[in-house]
Amino acid sequence: MTALRYALRAAGLALFVAVVVYVPFRISDFRSSEFALIGIYFIAILGLNILTGYTGAISLGHGAFMAIGAYTTAILVADHGMRDLWTIAIAGLVAAAAGTAFGLPALRLSGPYLALATFGIAVATPIVIKKFDGFTGGSGGINLFEAEGITGLPEFVVTLPGGHQLSFNDWLYYLTWTIALVLFVVAWGIHHSRLGRSLRAIRDNELAAAASGVWLASHKTLAFTLSAFYAGVAGALLAISAFSVQPGAFPVERSIALVVGLAVGGLGSLAPLVAGAAFLVFLPQWAQDISKAPGVPSVIYGVVLILLMMVLPMGVGGLLRRIGSPLTSRLYRRS
Amino acid sequence: MRVLGVVFLSLAVAVGTASARPSADPGVSSNEIVIGGTVPLSGIAASYASVGRGAEAYFKYVNGRGGVNGRKITYKYVDDQYNPSQTVQATRELVQQERVFAVFNSLGTEHNLAVRSFLNAAKVPQLFVGSGATTFGRDYRRYPNTIGFLPSYVGEGKVYARHILKTRPTAKIAVLYQNDDYGKDLLSGFKAGLGAKRRNIVSEQSYDPLSTDVASQVARLKASGAKVLMVIATPPFVIRGLVAANRLGWRPQIYVNQVGGATNIMRIVAATAGARIIQSAVTLISVKDPTSPRFRKDKGMALYRTIMKRYLPRGDANDGFHTYSMAVAYTFEQALRKAGRNPTRASLLRAVANLDIKSNPFLLPGVRIKTSATDHFPLDQGQLQRWSNNQWHPLGKVVSAKP
Numbered sequence: 251m252t253a254l255r256y257a258l259r260a261a262g263l264a265l266f267v268a269v270v271v272y273v274p275f276r277i278s279d280f281r282s283s284e285f286a287l288i289g290i291y292f293i294a295i296l297g298l299n300i301l302t303g304y305t306g307a308i309s310l311g312h313g314a315f316m317a318i319g320a321y322t323t324a325i326l327v328a329d330h331g332m333r334d335l336w337t338i339a340i341a342g343l344v345a346a347a348a349g350t351a352f353g354l355p356a357l358r359l360s361g362p363y364l365a366l367a368t369f370g371i372a373v374a375t376p377i378v379i380k381k382f383d384g385f386t387g388g389s390g391g392i393n394l395f396e397a398e399g400i401t402g403l404p405e406f407v408v409t410l411p412g413g414h415q416l417s418f419n420d421w422l423y424y425l426t427w428t429i430a431l432v433l434f435v436v437a438w439g440i441h442h443s444r445l446g447r448s449l450r451a452i453r454d455n456e457l458a459a460a461a462s463g464v465w466l467a468s469h470k471t472l473a474f475t476l477s478a479f480y481a482g483v484a485g486a487l488l489a490i491s492a493f494s495v496q497p498g499a500f501p502v503e504r505s506i507a508l509v510v511g512l513a514v515g516g517l518g519s520l521a522p523l524v525a526g527a528a529f530l531v532f533l534p535q536w537a538q539d540i541s542k543a544p545g546v547p548s549v550i551y552g553v554v555l556i557l558l559m560m561v562l563p564m565g566v567g568g569l570l571r572r573i574g575s576p577l578t579s580r581l582y583r584r585s
Numbered sequence: 586m587r588v589l590g591v592v593f594l595s596l597a598v599a600v601g602t603a604s605a606r607p608s609a610d611p612g613v614s615s616n617e618i619v620i621g622g623t624v625p626l627s628g629i630a631a632s633y634a635s636v637g638r639g640a641e642a643y644f645k646y647v648n649g650r651g652g653v654n655g656r657k658i659t660y661k662y663v664d665d666q667y668n669p670s671q672t673v674q675a676t677r678e679l680v681q682q683e684r685v686f687a688v689f690n691s692l693g694t695e696h697n698l699a700v701r702s703f704l705n706a707a708k709v710p711q712l713f714v715g716s717g718a719t720t721f722g723r724d725y726r727r728y729p730n731t732i733g734f735l736p737s738y739v740g741e742g743k744v745y746a747r748h749i750l751k752t753r754p755t756a757k758i759a760v761l762y763q764n765d766d767y768g769k770d771l772l773s774g775f776k777a778g779l780g781a782k783r784r785n786i787v788s789e790q791s792y793d794p795l796s797t798d799v800a801s802q803v804a805r806l807k808a809s810g811a812k813v814l815m816v817i818a819t820p821p822f823v824i825r826g827l828v829a830a831n832r833l834g835w836r837p838q839i840y841v842n843q844v845g846g847a848t849n850i851m852r853i854v855a856a857t858a859g860a861r862i863i864q865s866a867v868t869l870i871s872v873k874d875p876t877s878p879r880f881r882k883d884k885g886m887a888l889y890r891t892i893m894k895r896y897l898p899r900g901d902a903n904d905g906f907h908t909y910s911m912a913v914a915y916t917f918e919q920a921l922r923k924a925g926r927n928p929t930r931a932s933l934l935r936a937v938a939n940l941d942i943k944s945n946p947f948l949l950p951g952v953r954i955k956t957s958a959t960d961h962f963p964l965d966q967g968q969l970q971r972w973s974n975n976q977w978h979p980l981g982k983v984v985s986a987k988p
Binding site (some may be wrong): 252278279280281283284287325373374377380389390391393395418419491492493494495496498500501503504528534542543544545547548 | 618626627628629631634638662663664665666668669670671673674677678681682689694695696698699702703706707764793794796897
């Protein structure tokens, strides 16, 4: 039984990878940059999922950890001449450290109180960034376009070691999705590990989890740390993609958007979170295509979101589980 | 003589072939010119959406009269939610997907800064950006594809300083300013204009554009004992600041900057705080005020109202941002006409750096748009106004607002 399940999973992952590799051949150069953006949101939502989906702790402040990642990359590239690629992991680690520091006290709070505390950091982020303007460039932010460490700009062509050339947008796409796939597999590993089971136990019943030997505080802090790492990586990629960072790029709405993406993708699912990320990138554009009249795009966005949540309360992931469950349970029974 | 004839003939042939060659730059076809820009249509700054809609309405009017050299102007403005990282993505779409000829009228200081390097590297003109940050006009050598439109904030600050030096040279001054590039730019111009008298500034307080209240800042400014209050703020903070001052019973002489001093904003202040607080307040204006009875019979404003009625019937004709955006769109149209029968990005940039428009129908009489190879501030004049009877009234002549 488990062999078949693993074979199915491996085939699914192979299909996922194949689609990711193939997509840029089918779309225009610019669309690659949009799909890269989906990859960036996917990473951030995967991270939020570890915290909210597995552990059941709601964070309305993950935009702040994205900001930390983005500014880490920007400062290292612009002020220290570091190559952008190497800063991505560092950005993740810095954000993870910030996540631990924030998680330690904050996770003593639960439910709405934690949501409120994290909302607080989301609100404060742009203001704090502006406060230290000698370091962060103030409201104008940091421009990376003319920095040495940015790969492939300003010619918009990246030459790979093998001599192949990629447009900047395609390069961005492959960079983002390579990292996204690695982090996806890691998230999948966590999901199926002892840690993942402990986290889900915390979500389902804290008291029962503690009684079964799960140390609540350390597990919750770890979940916060991991999730901030993902957000930091996403932030670093966002800085590279926009070749600049500004405090205005990380408003409260950014944090709320991540929660929306997670809900649309489906709490606790993994691959379907891509749908949530795509929703964040495409729905606002689509709403604008329908009408640019004052207020109308926002209303369309809201109405679609409400309808989606009414029809798919468990998100796209829940829908897939519902469609897939009879089939898989049949398969499992037979083997 | 014959030699001269040959020269003329060959010149004529050269010019003839040059103009017959179709334009090679993106966004230009035989019957259309596609330009684009970013404007907040949703989010905290959605009220600036008029800056996109008014320009669009003006281009529709131009297209209705046959366009420019037989080409219709298609203006694609997209929402960036006033978030600079969205501005980057949306501008990338305009350049790489929509293949626009030029980026035009994009709004916001940080937002235009975020795409300036990109547009210059891609050699796409970044025209008449909706920000008065001095860098857009000053740094044209480094960024030859970029040009601003609004009078520079530094220049505007100097105008207020000169007026204060003339009318109240010894008065103590308090300043409320927005803590970002725009606020600091205007404040630096204000101080430069005061020169040695900058020591008259007894208190400066800043607020964050994301905060919701400025009452404590205003209380501190009042405590300084200043008799003049310079307000460098966007509309919501002008309202909050002046309402707070009124509540404290403070009655300084008020100077309010152009971005926050629109008539409808001042009327809100008058309605919530009472007319006394803004009695004889001073501001600088370059664009005609659509609410002013002065322009009831003005030809330019008649055209404005016709365009609003015909092409933007649901828009508020009293919204000054509509007038402003038509002034920008008119300037673009003139530049495009100057850029030749088959405009290229290079010829458009040359035209933009060689403008002399004496009567833009949407700008105050006497305000002239002039640029040159070394002057990239198209609009660097304005007229001080004094508030009385629920209306701005001109105060003196048109003055220079050069940085």
